[in-house]
Amino acid sequence: ISCFGDSTGILSVEPRGGTTPYTYEWIGTGVPAEQKNKATIQNVPAGTYRVIVTDSHNCSIQRDYEIKKPQKLILNGYDITEPTCNGRHDAAVEINPTGGVEPYEFYWEGTNVLPYEQNQTNIAAGVYNVTVTDANDCEVKEEIVIKEPSPLKISLNGNTEICEGSPVDLNFSMNINRQWTIEFTDGNNTYTLNTDESLYKYTVTPTESV
Numbered sequence: 001i002s003c004f005g006d007s008t009g010i011l012s013v014e015p016r017g018g019t020t021p022y023t024y025e026w027i028g029t030g031v032p033a034e035q036k037n038k039a040t041i042q043n044v045p046a047g048t049y050r051v052i053v054t055d056s057h058n059c060s061i062q063r064d065y066e067i068k069k070p071q072k073l074i075l076n077g078y079d080i081t082e083p084t085c086n087g088r089h090d091a092a093v094e095i096n097p098t099g100g101v102e103p104y105e106f107y108w109e110g111t112n113v114l115p116y117e118q119n120q121t122n123i124a125a126g127v128y129n130v131t132v133t134d135a136n137d138c139e140v141k142e143e144i145v146i147k148e149p150s151p152l153k154i155s156l157n158g159n160t161e162i163c164e165g166s167p168v169d170l171n172f173s174m175n176i177n178r179q180w181t182i183e184f185t186d187g188n189n190t191y192t193l194n195t196d197e198s199l200y201k202y203t204v205t206p207t208e209s210v
Helices: none
Strands: 009-012 025-026 038-045 045-052 060-067 074-081 090-098 105-107 120-123 128-133 139-147 170-176 178-184 191-194 200-205
Touching: 009 060, 025 060, 025 178, 038 120, 038 139, 128 191
Parallel strands: none
Antiparallel strands: 009 038, 025 045, 045 060, 074 090, 090 120, 105 128, 128 139, 170 200, 178 191
C-alpha cells in the first residue's frame, strides 16, 4: 500500500508440488468476489489475508499474509505570524507534516511565495494553499488564511483651550491593543509616551499660553 487508506494491495501465490490443477480460496476483508478463487488478488486494502490452496487429490495447505499501510500523511498543525501592521509583507507560516514516507516535497500557491520551500516568510495577509507530497506520491492539501491587522487609527479629545499653568488632559484612543510609542508637541515641547493601552489619558501643564 503506497498511501494510507488506499486499496492498492496485491497478493499472489505460486504453489508447487501436489497434483495439479490447484484451486484457491482467499479469506479476508476486501477480497473482491471475482478474485476469491484466483492465484492473485489485487486492489485490496491493508489487512490480514488467508489463502487455502487445494490440489486435485484434495490435499490442502494454507498461509496467512499481511498487507501493511503507511501512517497517514497529515499537516500536524501550522504556525502563523500575522503582519505587524496593516499592509505590511512581514507575515510568516511554518508547517509541520508528519506520517507518510519521507522525504516530503512542498508546493505553495499565493502572492510572493517561494513555491518549493517548506515554510514561508515576508508575505502579506491573504489566502495561501500548500500541497505536501511524500516519497510515495501521497498528498495532503491545506488552505491557510493569514488575517490582515486593522488599519491604525488614533483619536484625540478635540480642540481645547490651554492656558499657561493650567493642567489639561489629553485623551488618546487607538483601535488596537499593542505596545505604542506616542509623540506629540505643544509647539514648544515634544512629549514621548510609551503605553500598551488602547485608551490613554495624559495630563500636561503648559508653561506658556497656546
